[in-house]
Amino acid sequence: MCGFAGLINFNELRHDSSLEKKMNAALDRLHPRGPDQNGKWKDNNSYLVHARLSIIDVSENGRQPMEKYGRVMVYNGEIYNYKYLRSKLINYGYKFTSSSDSEVLIAGWDKWGDKVLNYINGMFSFAIWEPKIKKLTLARDAYGKKPLIYKKENNNILFASDIKSLEHLADNNKIDNTSVENLFKLRFIPDPLTIYKNVFKLLPGHLISFTENKTSLKKWYQLPNKENYEENKEIISKNLIEHFDKAVKSRLISDVPLGVLLSGGLDSSLIIASLAESGKKLPCFTMGFSDASNYYEERKDAKRLAEHFGMDHHSFEISSKDILSSLPDIFRASDEPFADTSSIPFYMLSNKVSKSLKVVLSGDGGDEVFGGYRKYLGEKWSAFGLLIPKIIRDILIRMLIENKDTSIGELSRRTRRFLMNISKDATQRQAGWIEQISQETIKKLFGKNLAQTKDLLIEHRSLFKDPINSMLSADLKFSLPGDMLVKLDRMSMANSLEIRSPFLDRKLVEYAFNIKGNLKVGAFNGKKILRDTFKKRIPDWSLRLPKKGFEVPIANWLKGDLRHMVEDASSHRNLEKMGIVNYSVVDDWKEGLFSGKRDFSWQLWTLISYKQWSDSRGFL
Numbered sequence: 001m002c003g004f005a006g007l008i009n010f011n012e013l014r015h016d017s018s019l020e021k022k023m024n025a026a027l028d029r030l031h032p033r034g035p036d037q038n039g040k041w042k043d044n045n046s047y048l049v050h051a052r053l054s055i056i057d058v059s060e061n062g063r064q065p066m067e068k069y070g071r072v073m074v075y076n077g078e079i080y081n082y083k084y085l086r087s088k089l090i091n092y093g094y095k096f097t098s099s100s101d102s103e104v105l106i107a108g109w110d111k112w113g114d115k116v117l118n119y120i121n122g123m124f125s126f127a128i129w130e131p132k133i134k135k136l137t138l139a140r141d142a143y144g145k146k147p148l149i150y151k152k153e154n155n156n157i158l159f160a161s162d163i164k165s166l167e168h169l170a171d172n173n174k175i176d177n178t179s180v181e182n183l184f185k186l187r188f189i190p191d192p193l194t195i196y197k198n199v200f201k202l203l204p205g206h207l208i209s210f211t212e213n214k215t216s217l218k219k220w221y222q223l224p225n226k227e228n229y230e231e232n233k234e235i236i237s238k239n240l241i242e243h244f245d246k247a248v249k250s251r252l253i254s255d256v257p258l259g260v261l262l263s264g265g266l267d268s269s270l271i272i273a274s275l276a277e278s279g280k281k282l283p284c285f286t287m288g289f290s291d292a293s294n295y296y297e298e299r300k301d302a303k304r305l306a307e308h309f310g311m312d313h314h315s316f317e318i319s320s321k322d323i324l325s326s327l328p329d330i331f332r333a334s335d336e337p338f339a340d341t342s343s344i345p346f347y348m349l350s351n352k353v354s355k356s357l358k359v360v361l362s363g364d365g366g367d368e369v370f371g372g373y374r375k376y377l378g379e380k381w382s383a384f385g386l387l388i389p390k391i392i393r394d395i396l397i398r399m400l401i402e403n404k405d406t407s408i409g410e411l412s413r414r415t416r417r418f419l420m421n422i423s424k425d426a427t428q429r430q431a432g433w434i435e436q437i438s439q440e441t442i443k444k445l446f447g448k449n450l451a452q453t454k455d456l457l458i459e460h461r462s463l464f465k466d467p468i469n470s471m472l473s474a475d476l477k478f479s480l481p482g483d484m485l486v487k488l489d490r491m492s493m494a495n496s497l498e499i500r501s502p503f504l505d506r507k508l509v510e511y512a513f514n515i516k517g518n519l520k521v522g523a524f525n526g527k528k529i530l531r532d533t534f535k536k537r538i539p540d541w542s543l544r545l546p547k548k549g550f551e552v553p554i555a556n557w558l559k560g561d562l563r564h565m566v567e568d569a570s571s572h573r574n575l576e577k578m579g580i581v582n583y584s585v586v587d588d589w590k591e592g593l594f595s596g597k598r599d600f601s602w603q604l605w606t607l608i609s610y611k612q613w614s615d616s617r618g619f620l
Contacts, residue, residue, distance in 0.1 A: 001055070001146075001498040002064070003033030004074035005160035006048040006127055007169055008136050010212040013045050023047050025168040026160060033076070033161060033493045041065035041072050046129050046136075050074045053496055055359060056082075058255050061098030068103070069110040070132055075102050076161050077124030077146050078500070080250040085119060114139070114207060117220050121250065121506060125202070127159055137209045142221040143365070143504050144191065144204030144481030147489055151199045157210050162490070163194055163335045167617075170199065175619065178450045180337075180579065181442055184606055185435050187339040190456060190482040195336040195613075204481050223473060223509070225463045229516045236515055237533040240508075247505035248274040251361055259283045259353065259360045261499075262313070264301030264545055266372070266527055266538070267363025271502060273537040276309040283312045285360070287349040289553060290319040301545060308539055316352045318345065320561040323552075326351075327612075333494035337613040339606035340487055341554045347491040354497040364484055365503035368475045369512045370527045371468055371520035375433035379471055380521055382422045382429060393422075427454045427461055430471050434479060436602050447581040468517020476509070555601035559594060566590060566604055569611040577620045578610060 005026040007013065027038060027049040034051030036058070041048045050064040055078065066073050079085070082101035085108055090096070094107045101122075108116035109128060114137070123145035128137045136157055140148050149166050150159040160166040167173065173196045179189045192200045202208060205221030230236050248271055252258060260275070262268045262284035275282060286302040299315045306313035323344060330347045353360060367373050400416040417433075424432055431453035443449040460474035492499045502508070512520075515529060522528035531543055558566050568574065570586045580586065586607065592598030614620045 001033060001053045001078075001493060001496075002051060002074075002076040003030035003161040003165065003493070004048065004050045004064070004076060004127065005030060005165045005169065006046065006074065006129070006136075006158070008046050008129065008157040008210070009155055010045060010134055010210075011155055013042075013047060015042065015047070019047065022168050023049050026165040027051060029165040029168065030161060032496055035496050037063050039064050041067065043131050045131065045134060046072070048072060048074050048127070048129065053358065053498060055254055055256055055498060057098050057100040059098070062100035062102055064102060066102055066106055068106050070130065071106060071109070072129045072131070073102070073106045073109075073126060075105055075124065075126035077122055077126070077141065078253075078498070079105060079120050079122040079124065080253055081119075081121040083253075114218075114220060117207070123500075123504075125161065133211070135209060135211050137207060138202055139207040139220070140202045140204055142205045142506055143476065143509070144485055145489070145501065145504060147486075148202040149194060149199060150202060150208070151196075152210075152215070153198075162493075163196070163199070166199065170196075173197075173199065177446075177579070180610070181446060181450050182453075183337050183339065183610060184445065184603075185437050185439075185442055185453060186482070187436060187602065187606055188483040188486060189336060189338075190478060204477065223463060223476070223513060226514055227465060228514070229466075230514055231516075233519070233529075233532070236519070236529065239511060240529070240533045243505070243508040243511050244270065244502065245274050245277065247502035247508045248361070249278065250505070251500040251502055252280065254359050256358045259285060259357045260311070261349065261353070261360050261362045262286050262302045262306060262311075263363070264298040264305065264542070265363065266530060266543070267366035267503060269305055269363075269538055269542055270366075270530065270534055271361050271363060272305065272309045272311055273534065274502075276311075277537065281311055282361075283314060283357075285349065285353050286313065286315045287345045287352075288315060288317050289345070290317050301542070305539075305542055308542075316349065318348050320557045322348065323557065324561060329494070330491075331609070331612045331616065333490050334609070334613065335490050337606075337610045338486060338490070339602070339609040340483055341552050341602065341605055343487045343491050344552050344554075346487055347494065350492045350495040350497045354492075354495040358496065359498045359500065362488065362499050362501050363503060364488055364499070364501045365480065365509075366527065366530070368472060368480045368484075369503055369509055370530050371472060371517065372526040373433075373475075374526070375430075376468060376471065376521045376526050377524070378417075378422070378433065379426075379429065379467065380518075380523070426467060426470070427457055430454075430457055430461070430474060436606070441585060444582045445580055445585050464513070466517045468521050469513055472517070472520075473513070554605055555593060555599050558601050558604055565608050566593075569608045570604070574611055574620060578607075578614060 030051035034053045036054040037052040039050045048065045064074050079101040082104040086104045089107050096103050123141050125140045125146040125148035138148055138159055149163055151170050158166055158169045176197045179193045179195050183189050191203050207220050208217045260272055260282050284306045286299050288297055288299040303313045435453055439449050457474045460477040461470045463473045464470040488499050519529045572583055575583055589600035589603050593600045
């Protein structure tokens with residue numbers, strides 16, 4: 001993994017001390033993403049910087065920016081099939097001075113142009129500058145594993161691997177109100193928006209090119225939609241095993257040691273089962289929480305699984321005191337306001353693991369591809385929920401409590417969320433599963449409602465008629481790159497740790513969407529086809545474990561050691577500065593949380609996250 005930044009001016013770039021200071025500051029910000037090597041390249045129109053985390057060909061030969069074939073490239077990612085592409089290019093007469101995937105990418109671009117993107121199996125974002133014709137191209141991988149931020153400012157094109165770096169290159173950044181609204185609704189800011197006006201994330205599966213007179217945005221990848229579903233379960237299982245094992249094996253390519261992030265869940269369990277099947281053994285790592293309920297605890301099950309497959313297991317424990325001391329680092333790693341609380345343990349796990357390894361495999365993406373979240377069960381049962389009269393549903397919604405500290409409280413929380421969404425149409429239902437705050441509450445909070453989540457989902461849902469695959473497609477293209485992959489990238493890269501996700505292998509994902517939704521989501525559990533396919537590899541006790549998210553007991557922490565942060569963020573003075581016009585909404589969140597009647601911890605954590613970010617940038 002790496003990080004890069006660049007500035008292009010099609011007339012002439014003034015190389016003075018001010019520019020040098022900006023580029024050095026951007027490069028310093030990229031250091032956690034690439035602590036092993038730094039590089040710079042500049043000409044009359046451009047200045048590119050790169051920070052490298054050396055994984056493949058750790059020698060100086062893989063240093064970037066890389067200049068070949070009349071082009072200069074800065075690249076962030078891994079191409080898992082680069083050896084195969086390298087051999088093809090050698091047959092075409094290309095010569096290589098390194099064994100890096102970076103050199104293969106720039107040679108592939110010279111041979112095939114942007115069609116090389118269709119040949120790559122991997123995760124990536126990159127920039128290619130062609131000085132002779134003054135053309136800049138930015139590209140991002142199919143599912144958005146690796147970020148790329150850009151801004152067009154006067155005659156300048158600015159780009160970087162993260163917003164923190166871009167902030168040093170761009171002038172007069174102003175907060176985008178629609179992004180703030182989305183943050184409070186979703187806990188994240190969806191692509192292509194960023195927290196700043198006119199600063200954008202390049203969408204997954206897209207490339208954008210800039211010349212002096214033209215800007216061209218192109219979608220290079222679309223999830224195939226055959227809807228000619230395979231019906232034979234034996235054939236499906238055979239193909240899934242083949243695709244999955246290849247996905248795991250391909251992600252073992254590395255010149256440095258690897259490990260596995262292991263929860264007690266199915267996805268990471270399948271990874272170590274696949275490794276064991278091929279005779280591989282990698283160290284496994286799990287995070288736990290002191291003084292937390294069983295809902296949050298996975299260490300015991302993870303250790304049992306690791307021992308079952310003959311893997312070394314390492315576990316770490318964090319407490320609210322650990323969180324307090326690490327929060328400044330976690331907020332700094334967030335780049336822009338980001339309020340998914342699972343980023344807290346993921347940061348701390350990454351920090352621990354990175355002390356011994358640079359690369360780990362993770363089960364992320366399995367839920368969005370194979371239907372693992374409970375909302376997919378909610379979708380499947382939505383028609384039956386309508387049999388409950390509306391008046392009774394409304395009474396239950398008001399009465400049911402929400403907390404995750406007891407099994408009854410968690411069941412009550414899930415039931416309430418189910419009842420709140422079943423009467424909507426399919427797209428609105430999915431928006432309801434994703435949103436933590438309703439459109440009505442947003443309007444109360446800010447005095448306006450600028451965007452509808454359902455409108456952002458329609459395009460992604462329209463790819464499939466199958467209701468479950470339609471929902472999965474939207475999550476794959478919307479929630480995954482906006483939330484889960486942001487968490488992975490920002491928290492791991494802040495600790496110089498590379499995360500590889502076999503479940504996001506293109507061939508595996510595309511095959512999974514050739515399977516009917518009702519085979520993925522059963523009557524009472526998700527990922528049914530995975531359970532049926534791999535049941536001989538995974539012990540029965542593991543298959544029966546309830547699903548757990550990588551969450552923290554944030555409600556307890558906000559009521560205890562972190563309560564001062566709630567009070568600070570919710571002061572009327574700070575609420576006014578954050579653009580919140582109805583203080584009573586926040587007062588209701590606090591009353592509900594502190595009384596134990598309603599779990600508003602996510603909403604309050606969003607408020608805290610936004611306040612902390614705004615403070616750090618001088619907006620408060």
